[in-house]
Amino acid sequence: MPESTPSSSASSSLWPAALVLRVADVDVARGERLLAGGLSFDVRAGEALTITGPNGAGKSTFLRMLAGLLPVARGRITLEGAEADTPVAAQAHYLGHLNALKPALSVRENLAFWADTLGQGGAALSPAAALAAFGLAHVLDVPGGYLSTGQKRRVALARLLVAQRPLWLLDEPSAGLDAGAQAQLSAVMGRHLAAGGMIVAATHVPLGLDGAVEIHLGGDAA
Numbered sequence: 001m002p003e004s005t006p007s008s009s010a011s012s013s014l015w016p017a018a019l020v021l022r023v024a025d026v027d028v029a030r031g032e033r034l035l036a037g038g039l040s041f042d043v044r045a046g047e048a049l050t051i052t053g054p055n056g057a058g059k060s061t062f063l064r065m066l067a068g069l070l071p072v073a074r075g076r077i078t079l080e081g082a083e084a085d086t087p088v089a090a091q092a093h094y095l096g097h098l099n100a101l102k103p104a105l106s107v108r109e110n111l112a113f114w115a116d117t118l119g120q121g122g123a124a125l126s127p128a129a130a131l132a133a134f135g136l137a138h139v140l141d142v143p144g145g146y147l148s149t150g151q152k153r154r155v156a157l158a159r160l161l162v163a164q165r166p167l168w169l170l171d172e173p174s175a176g177l178d179a180g181a182q183a184q185l186s187a188v189m190g191r192h193l194a195a196g197g198m199i200v201a202a203t204h205v206p207l208g209l210d211g212a213v214e215i216h217l218g219g220d221a222a
């Protein structure tokens with residue numbers, strides 16, 4: 001894995017400019033309960049979309065559908081312009097509420113595990129460089145279980161950089177982050193978009209994604 005710096009991927013496009021995530025007439029449902037009907041939108045290379053709405057509106061459910069973790073009962077989700085026959089999930093990073101850190105492994109080992117599992121790609125960063133992007137280079141050899149809540153979230157976010165995937169599906173990515181880490185996250189997301197990546201993020205707070213399109217899910221907040 002190259003020891004590149006976090007900013008080294010900022011200037012050139014890493015993915016095909018024709019890449020587009022296409023959501024066509026998709027229903028978001030839990031069992032028999034319809035949370036949002038007939039969602040349709042495109043997200044193109046270099047674009048971000050935020051999903052907002054009250055608790056229980058279906059934001060996480062929809063992100064999990066995009067990630068291939070929940071079935072799509074009606075409508076179609078495709079990633080066009082990618083390698084033929086590649087499912088969306090294989091082109092995406094999904095970051096849910098859980099950080100999926102193994103407490104007994106060091107941060108370096110955790111990130112190396114994810115790099116091996118997800119496949120690294122040419123512009124992927126080393127664990128050290130990915131951590132540096134989130135201001136955490138000093139915890140590289142600390143066990144995951146020793147980290148604070150915000151530090152765990154930052155390590156989970158560093159996963160985005162150790163394996164190179166064009167589509168980032170982020171569920172409340174800034175939860176638990178202090179102001180400095182939020183700014184680092186905004187910068188990392190900005191570089192990803194500048195390199196031709198795509199972001200779909202569920203959030204209750206602004207993420208600093210200039211130009212992001214927002215879709216609002218209603219929900220009944222029950």
Ligand SMILES: Nc1ncnc2c1ncn2[C@@H]1O[C@H](COP(=O)(O)OP(=O)(O)OP(=O)(O)O)[C@@H](O)[C@H]1O
Nearest residue numbers: 030035053054055056057058059060061062202222
């Ligand atoms: N595993 C599950 N089984 C059944 N219903 C679920 C499950 N997980 C969530 N739900 C229900 O689906 C609805 C949408 O939940 P979801 O987590 O998608 O909302 P959300 O918009 O992400 O909320 P929040 O802002 O609180 O994170 C809620 O009514 C919730 O109770």
